[in-house]
Amino acid sequence: MSATDAPSTASADELQYVQYEGDKEELYLPAIRQLISKDLSEPYSIYVYRYFLYQWGNLCYMALDSDKALIGVIVCKLEPHRSGTHRGYIAMLAVRETHRGKGIATKLVSLAIEGMVAGDADEVVLETEVTNTASLKLYERLGFLRSKRLHRYYLNGNTAFRLVLYLKEGTATKRADDAMRAMEGDRVVGDTQMEEGRYDREQFA
Numbered sequence: 001m002s003a004t005d006a007p008s009t010a011s012a013d014e015l016q017y018v019q020y021e022g023d024k025e026e027l028y029l030p031a032i033r034q035l036i037s038k039d040l041s042e043p044y045s046i047y048v049y050r051y052f053l054y055q056w057g058n059l060c061y062m063a064l065d066s067d068k069a070l071i072g073v074i075v076c077k078l079e080p081h082r083s084g085t086h087r088g089y090i091a092m093l094a095v096r097e098t099h100r101g102k103g104i105a106t107k108l109v110s111l112a113i114e115g116m117v118a119g120d121a122d123e124v125v126l127e128t129e130v131t132n133t134a135s136l137k138l139y140e141r142l143g144f145l146r147s148k149r150l151h152r153y154y155l156n157g158n159t160a161f162r163l164v165l166y167l168k169e170g171t172a173t174k175r176a177d178d179a180m181r182a183m184e185g186d187r188v189v190g191d192t193q194m195e196e197g198r199y200d201r202e203q204f205a
C-alpha cells in the first residue's frame, strides 16, 4: 500500500511516530504534500516543503499506520530570530480527517516540542485561523498563549492568531526588550515583515 491509500481506524497509540528522513523523500513527500494541501488555505510549492525538510527534517514527525500509510504530519523549523530568541516555528500540521479527535496531532506537536527543547529553543510560535477551533483547543491545552491577532493574514483573507509557547523563563520579557531596542534604533522593521509566516511566503513568492 502507498503512503496515501485508504485509512484504517487506528487510535493515536497504535500508530508509529517517525522522524522524516531525507533519503525517503520520494516515499513520503508526495503523501505529505497531499495531506497538507487538502486542509491548509496556503498553496505551498514543493520548494517550501524542501526548505523546511532539507534543513529541519529532524523536526518533521509523521504518524504512520501499520501499512505505512501517512495519517498525520508536522513540519517545523528552529533558528535564531531577530527578536534575539532561538525560535521554534510550527509551519504545518495536519491529520487525516478520518483519524481526527484521537490525540494524534497532540502527539505530533509534543514530539516537535521535545525536539525543539533538545535543540535549545526559547519559544515555539505558529499561526492558526481564528475560526480553527480544533487547532486552538489543541495548542492552548498544550500551554500556547495568544500573542497577536493578525488581521487578514492568510491569502484567503482570513484572520489568524499568533500563538506562542515560552519554553524558558524570561523569554517573554527578553522579546519585549529587544522589540523596544529595535524600535528605538535604526533597525525598525514593519510589523508585516515581522510576521513569521508572511516572511516565509515572501521567500518563495
Ligand SMILES: CC(C)(COP(=O)(O)OP(=O)(O)OC[C@H]1O[C@@H](n2cnc3c(N)ncnc32)[C@H](O)[C@@H]1OP(=O)(O)O)[C@@H](O)C(=O)NCCC(=O)NCCS
Residues within 6 Å of the ligand: 039, 040, 093, 094, 095, 096, 099, 100, 101, 102, 103, 104, 105, 106, 107, 126, 127, 128, 129, 132, 133, 134, 135, 137, 138, 141
Ligand atoms: C487541527 C488538527 C491537526 C487536530 O488534529 P487531531 O488529531 O484531531 O487533534 P487532537 O485529537 O490531538 O486534539 C484535537 C482537539 O480539538 C478538539 N476538536 C476537534 N474537532 C473540534 C471541533 N470541531 N470543535 C471543537 N473542538 C474540536 C478535540 O476534542 C481535541 O481537544 P480535547 O483533547 O481537549 O478534547 C486537525 O483537525 C487537522 O488536521 N485540521 C486541518 C489542518 C489544520 O487546521 N491544521 C492546523 C493549522 S495550524
